[in-house]
Amino acid sequence: MAMACLIGCNEKFKNWIKRAKGKYILTGVFALTLTAISSTLYHAKKDSADGRFLIWKLSVEMIVEKPWGVGYGMFEKSYNEKQSLYFAKEQGTTQEQKNASFTAMAYNDYLEQGIEGGIVGLLFLFAFYIIFIATAKKKSLITEFAIITSLAVMSLFNFVYAGVSLWIMIVCTTGIIIGTKDNSCIIHIKHHVVVLCIVLVCYWGYSIIQIIYAQAQLYKIKQKMQAHVYVNDSHYKSIEKAIGSSEAFWYQRARTTIKNNEYQLACACLDKAHCYTSMPRILLSLYEVKKKLGEEDQSIKHIITYSNMCPHKLLPRVILMRYYNQRNKTNKAIIYARSIVEIEQKVYNPKAISFKREAMAFLNAHK
Numbered sequence: 001m002a003m004a005c006l007i008g009c010n011e012k013f014k015n016w017i018k019r020a021k022g023k024y025i026l027t028g029v030f031a032l033t034l035t036a037i038s039s040t041l042y043h044a045k046k047d048s049a050d051g052r053f054l055i056w057k058l059s060v061e062m063i064v065e066k067p068w069g070v071g072y073g074m075f076e077k078s079y080n081e082k083q084s085l086y087f088a089k090e091q092g093t094t095q096e097q098k099n100a101s102f103t104a105m106a107y108n109d110y111l112e113q114g115i116e117g118g119i120v121g122l123l124f125l126f127a128f129y130i131i132f133i134a135t136a137k138k139k140s141l142i143t144e145f146a147i148i149t150s151l152a153v154m155s156l157f158n159f160v161y162a163g164v165s166l167w168i169m170i171v172c173t174t175g176i177i178i179g180t181k182d183n184s185c186i187i188h189i190k191h192h193v194v195v196l197c198i199v200l201v202c203y204w205g206y207s208i209i210q211i212i213y214a215q216a217q218l219y220k221i222k223q224k225m226q227a228h229v230y231v232n233d234s235h236y237k238s239i240e241k242a243i244g245s246s247e248a249f250w251y252q253r254a255r256t257t258i259k260n261n262e263y264q265l266a267c268a269c270l271d272k273a274h275c276y277t278s279m280p281r282i283l284l285s286l287y288e289v290k291k292k293l294g295e296e297d298q299s300i301k302h303i304i305t306y307s308n309m310c311p312h313k314l315l316p317r318v319i320l321m322r323y324y325n326q327r328n329k330t331n332k333a334i335i336y337a338r339s340i341v342e343i344e345q346k347v348y349n350p351k352a353i354s355f356k357r358e359a360m361a362f363l364n365a366h367k
Helices: 001-009 010-019 020-044 046-065 077-086 094-099 109-138 140-155 164-179 191-228 249-259 263-274 280-292 298-308 315-326 328-340 350-367
Strands: none
Touching: 001 350, 010 046, 046 077, 046 094, 077 109, 077 298, 109 140, 109 164, 140 164, 140 350, 191 249, 249 263, 249 280, 263 280, 263 328, 280 298, 298 315, 328 350
């Protein structure tokens, strides 16, 4: 894409395409090349591509349902809950069930910003790229124009915001674009605006330092646990306020309290983690802890969510088969047993084979 932009900005090339013949040839070559590349990439990773189509479809539905957004940092939790509900209503095709899995990002920055920040967030990202592309073109910054345009296009099919190296490139490129003088588009900034920006940057920097310190302390606690050194909940309380919305903190804290047989506190920590994420390990831990507390009938909903969220995973289906069998709900247990046998495994997995044998034995026993 960057190479195409660089070639497209070349004066000789632009003069050539201004002729009618050049336009037709260019359009034909571009269409054929784009079709060939798209077809090759799609068939090279068909399952991955189909999986992204599902993500994009549900993401658009989420924006329509909540046009003002679900809140920044909440895509993963909100999307996976949406996917779980989608399959719970039996709306998904067999192919979608095969490709669906736990999803951490939308593989489209515009859709992800639309889900988290609503239509305003989506338009803000779109405006960001348009402004810098237009400014780079106006200042004749060919390389910067090519980079920003490439990233804007890449944001349609992949994640740019989550890549540190890509963000460094964006910051540097936009800095060059802003810093390049152009008398036709000088922006006069008042001193008090500069001071306000400095204050905001200092506040943001202080907050980041606090979070980094808290994460460093969390890492030390994790090392102690791995070294089998006794850790109690007081180690976590000292960094609780500074840690922010880290689900990893609450999960690790829950693991510590489980190790110390403090199941009520562990349940509270896992509930807090669940406010920020729908990760399978959180759902499984919630089920196990509540089962210890004698609340298995209430906690089974977490396994149902996990099963619908990741339709090809066998573990939650095995848990549900056992659960319904123990409660003499044989018909429901049989449904899950059949699904376990029918699900095709993508790779060889001894545990999956064991689950399938267990399901087959259950079906044979209830013919």
